[in-house]
Amino acid sequence: MKISPIPLAVRTTCAYCGVGCGVQATPQADGSIGVKGDPAHPANNGKLCVKGSALGETLGLEGRLLHPQVREDGAMRRASWDEALERVARGFSDIIAEHGPGSVALYVSGQLLTEDYYVANKLMKGYIGTANIDTNSRLCMSSSVAGHKRAFGADIVPGCYEDFDLADMVVLTGSNAAWCHPVLFQRIARLKERRPEVMVVVIDPRRTATCELADLHLPVKPGTDVWLFNGLLSFLAREGAMDAPYIDGRTTGLAEALAVANADCADPMEVVRICRVEPAKLLAFYRAFAATAKVVTAYSQGVNQSSAGTDKVNSIINCHLATGRIGRPGMGPFSLTGQPNAMGGREVGGMANMLAAHMDLDKPEHRDLVQGFWNSPRIADKPGLKAVDLFHAIEAGKVKAVWIIGTNPMVSLPDANQVQRALEKCELVVASEIMASTDTTAFADVLLPALGWGEKDGTVTNSERCISRQRAFLPAPGEARADWKILCQVAQRMGFDGFEFGAPHEIFDEHARLSSWRNGADEGGVKRAFKLEGLAGLGAHDYDTLDPVQWPVLRGPGGAAVGTARIDCGGKFVATAPRGPVHAASAEYPLALNTGRVRDQWHTMTRTGKAPRLAGHVPESFVDLHPHDALLYGVREGELARVSSAWGSMVARVQLGGGITRGSVFVPIHWNGQTASDARVGALVSPAVDPVSGEPEFKHTPVMVEHFGVSWHGFLLTRRELALDGVAHWTRIQGSGFARYELAGRTTIAARGAWARSLLGVGEGEDWLEYEDRADGVYRAVHLVDDRIEQCVFVSARPDLPSRAWLAGLFDLETIGREERAGLLAGRSLGKTVDAGPTVCACFGVGRNTLYETIRFRKLTEVSEVTACLKAGGNCGSCVPEIKSLLVEARMAEDMLEE
Template sequence: MKISPIPLAVRTTCAYCGVGCGVQATPQADGGILIDGDPSHPANKGKLCVKGSALGDTLDLRGRLLHPQLRGDGGMRQASWDEALERVARGFGEIIAEHGPGAVALYVSGQLLTEDYYVANKLVKGYIGTANIDTNSRLCMSSSVAGHKRAFGADVVPGCYEDFDMADMVVLAGSNAAWCHPVLFQRIARLKERRPEVMVVVVDPRRTATCELADLHLPVRPGTDVWLFNGLLSYLAREGAMDAAYVGSRTTGMAAALAVANIDCADPMEVARVCRVEPAKLLAFYRAFAATGKVVTAYSQGVNQSSAGTDKVNSIINCHLATGRIGKPGMGPFSLTGQPNAMGGREVGGLANMLAAHMELDNQEHRELVQRFWNSPRIADKPGLKAVDLFHAVEQGKVKAVWIIGTNPMVSLPDANQVQRALEKCALVVVSDIMASTDTTAFADVLLPALGWGEKDGTVTNSERCISRQRAFLPAPGEARADWKIICQVAQRMGFDGFGFGAAHEIFDEHARLSSWRNGTGEGCVRRMFDLDGLAGLGAHGYDTLEPVQWPVRRGPTGAAEGTRRIECGGRFVPTAPRAPVHAASAEYPLALNTGRVRDQWHTMTRTGKAPRLAGHVAEAFVDLHPHDALLYGVREGELARVTSAWGSLVARVQHGGGITRGSVFVPIHWNGQTASDARVGALVSPAVDPVSGEPEFKHTPVRVEHFGVSWHGFVLTRRALALDGIAHWTRVQGSGFARYELAGRNAAAARGDWARALLGVGEGEDWLEYEDNAGGVYRAVHLVDDRIEQCVFVSKRPDLPSRAWLSGLFDLDTIASDERAGLLAGGWLGKSADAGPTVCACFGVGLNTLCAAIRARKLTEVSEVTACLKAGGNCGSCVPEIKTLLAEARVAEFMQAG
């Protein structure tokens, strides 16, 4: 008997957030990939969030861009690689020859590997001779970069994840870590379970899932973080809680920063008034921070994405400098990175105002050093265009060719309609992507198929400076190529030497050697913290077997590479005068729009949108607002509303999540033109940016909310693609073997059956069951093929339609029984098994109704009991805050019944 070999797991790194979790990917006999957490990776120690766990569900080739395409008179056509690369090289070369290097630009992504980023930066800055290369990391982390450089002289996160395990107080500022960095959040939750006395403070205008762990929630008014932390700095000085020895020996500028803080923020009562928080809570925070030595302050997009983002970062760092809490166990300011390789991109100069290896573009000595190392014909001598300015320059005709790699600016950039105008006017738009149809690829003149996660090979750097390998375990699909290879081949066709790399390890080696080249204090040297000397000369085998390691990486006494957990650096205090957001609310736009993520989706859903289990938690874009504001502006929960700013509008469903203060609204960022008719929140967002970092103000755009009137609501579950012309509002969600469409319309069809058949493409004589109540405005129909459900449609005047969960389960069945047919037409499940309801735990597919029934029947009171009963909450923990809410609601209901 032949024994099949046991498939070997490939150790790689997750494709999502900056936590940088290690993953084990194991090929299965059926062609699938089993995804597990890597227990040996220091970032996650085997844990994965639901998005990471579902990576295996996103690896199919549906919608993939598999061949180069060129635009001609007849639209897009398939082309050879030679033709496509020549079109790019010739197009860029001709524009440079006529208009100069500044007329071309690259816009890249934190989804790229460091090796991709390195060659892109080398081509643009060292060979083309412009710094017009920016990245979507500009949209999430550039304020942290600028704050780090002002405070520490370099873009460095001094601490590590272990500090969260050792802290006595954790402050989460502008971070919904429970949803956006779940594995790290669960690390904090385990700390809290182990040591309940550890204090967790959440600073956030919204009451998010993260607040369920908090001892203290400060719901500050949007944009007031600098007031809060300036007030803390003033309090620390007044109470004698500063570390005078550290401040005197390791810092500069304290007096100036404190003087600025004292102007507006010396009185805690005034700070509380400006921030709109209870004075008692504010003082509790200040006293705890002053009295606790081991404090970690972790901050993310809620701090960064602001026209005052850099000052917010520095106001936090100032408080840690004042107390000497930098780079020591259990303490320090900690930037939580949004993307898997935002930091790796920064290492190689991926931003328009940076040079490779943490050198400065505006420093002649640094420029000369990099140019000599590269032996390049030229070097950019001034900062390039940052993301928002870049696309304005494209619209103005100053930039005539743009190459967009691995990102979707038509959805993700602020004032996204301006991006569309820019791309429509641009002489040459090149897009490298893994997906054929995105909002951005629609404007491409050249489409280049890239490798995706699981196919590409290289390195990424996470939030704690840890460099990890992303390893390929899938073959390249179609004609897709690695981004670094595409860039190098274009560079070679443009006549540039220095791009003859044959493999990713050769690029990494050059990157490592540049980081250590003349890195010191001698003549002709430039001292910098970023140093990979210990990783230079790895070779192919050393690169393939590289273990996670934190930079700086230097050679130890034996010559072995040694990483660095913490950097105990001094720093400079930066005066941070508080200022309000650029655009204030007005009578026309009275509400403040905040944007962000939902739990189970990522960016513009080109990857996560493929996984059915990630769609069950939040299926549609929504606008979350306070019930009083909803009443004031005439919108109702469950119905549709239009949200409008001075820059654009969208339509989304109204909800009252319970965590929004009056005067604010929240809309998620993920929906795009492929998944919804009109839900791109980027179209609304103000293009105001931080004057230092260039990061946009995603957290504060004045808007108004008004009723979006429709005459009917409906949904369709179908195994076929639908043409949705004439539908006033729609959203598409991927199911298991089918697609779900949420619909709403304004035209009441006289013959609803004819309309439904036409919409679903059902021909005469096909098995079609329908029910109609003209008086109630209700219509239901199901299309069967060989007794198997093919499609179903439900329509009503009201938005409270039947549960989609039990209907979705019917698509797994080979045949539909008589009671199931009856249930379809009755609008509810008539069988014995219960409807699970909307998904709460995506890891194990546990629905709301199942949870509530178990809590009631078994009188469950703790999350651990729920997990033991249903597994829910037992994997990534992202659903734990919701389970806690259900348990609390059950206790209240039981008390009311008893009373």
């Protein structure tokens, strides 16, 4: 008997946030890829969030860019690699020859592997001779980088994930970790279960899912973080809670920082007034921080994405320096990174103001060291253009060629309409991408097909400085190539030596050797914390089998690589004078826009948007605001509203989530031109940036919200790709074997049957069922092919339309019977099908209605009981906060019945 071999799992890393979870990817018999957490990886110990668990559903080649393309006579056509690479190399070379090195730029991504980043940085700064290479990490983590460098002299995260297990107090500020870093959040939740006395504080203007775990929630006024932490520093000094020996022996600058803090924040009641928090809650936070030795303060985009982001970071670090809570178990400031390799990019100098191996562009000795190691013909001698400035320079004609790699600035950058103007004017736009059609690729002159997650081979570094291998488990599709290889081939065509790498391990070895080259205080050396001495000289086998390790990595006995969990680097206090956002609310724009992520989507949805189970939790973009503001501005929950700023506008569904204060609105960042007609929130966002870090102010843009009137609402489900040019508003949601579109129109449909057939592309004589109630404004139609549902469309004058979940289930049926046909025309199931409601637990596909009815019927009171009945909450835990809310809601309903 022939025994089939057991498929071997490939150990790799997750493609999403900076937690850096280990993943096991295993080929299945049906050709799919099974994905589960790697129990041997220290970042997650086998756990995965729902996005990570669904990675196997995102690997299809639908929409992939598989061949090089070049623009000719205004249209894109397929080209050979030789032609495309020559077009890029010649274009860059000619522009440099005429206008100088500063006339070209690269804009790259935290989705790149460290090896890709290294080659890109080497090409631009060491060979072309300009620092015009920036990254989308500028949009999320650059304030942390700047704060670290001011405080520690280098970009150092001093702690590690184990500190969350050992802490007695965890402060989460500007971080909805429950949705944005779920695996790490569940680690904190397990800590809270083991030791209920551990205090969890959440500082956030919104009441997010993260607050469900909090002992104390401080809903500070947006933009007032520096006042809050300056007040804490002043309180620590006044209460005698500072660590004098540590301050004297390991720090500088306390007097200046404390003087600034005392100037505005010495009186807690003044902090209360400015931050708009309750006095008792503020004092509870201050007293707990002062009395608790083991405190971890974790912060993310709510701190970083601000015109005062760097000062916010330093105001937090100041409080840890003052108490000596750095580099020791269970304590420290902790930056939660947004992207899987944002830190790896920083290691190789991936931003416009950095050099490789944590060296600085503005220091001649650092430039000499890097140039000498590379033996490069030149070295950039001044910082390049940061992201926002870069695209302004492109529009102004100062930068004439830009190569965009692995990112979608038309969606993700602030003032996104300005980005469009820039790309329209740019002489040469090159894009290395995995997707053929994005908002950005529409403006490319050359498209280069890159490898995607699952096909890439290299390393990434997560938020705790842990370097992990990303290993390929899929072949390269079509003609796609690795980013590092594409960059090397362009460099060689430009006539540059030093790019003869044959494999990723050769690049990593050069990176590791540079990190330790002249890394010391000896003559000609530059001492720096970043060091990979123990990883230098790795051959292909040792590189392939490399286990996760935290830098600095030294060489131990027998030559083994020895990582470092914590770094006690001491530091410098930085005086942080508080200041408000650049653009204040006005009569024209009276509300403050805050942007961010939702639980089950990622960045601009080019990956997560492919997974049907990730679409059920939040299927459409929305604008969340306080009920009083909704009443004031004439918008209703469930209807559409236009959100406008001085820079642009968008349309989204109104939501009154109950977690936002008056005067503020929240809109998610993910929707783009492929998934919605008009939902790019980047078009609204102010281009104001932090003067130190260059990070944009995504958390505070003055806006107006107004009713977006429509004459009809509708939705359709289809197995075909459709053009919806004549529809005023639409959103595309990926289903299982079909696409769902939510629709709305502003003009009356005269002949609905003809309109529906035209919209769906259905000819005369095809199997077509329809129902119309003209008096009530209702129309329903179904297109069948061989008795199988192909498409359906439902239209109403009101937004209350039939259950999408029930209809989606019909697309699984091979044959639509008489009962289903009647139900389709009636607009409801005629059987016993129950509407599960919006997805709450995406891991197991459990809807809100199912959860609520089960909780009430079985009289459940604990999340564990819900998990035992429905599995919900039993995997990644991302849905646990919502399950807790449903338990409270059901309990309140029972109490009302008893009364």
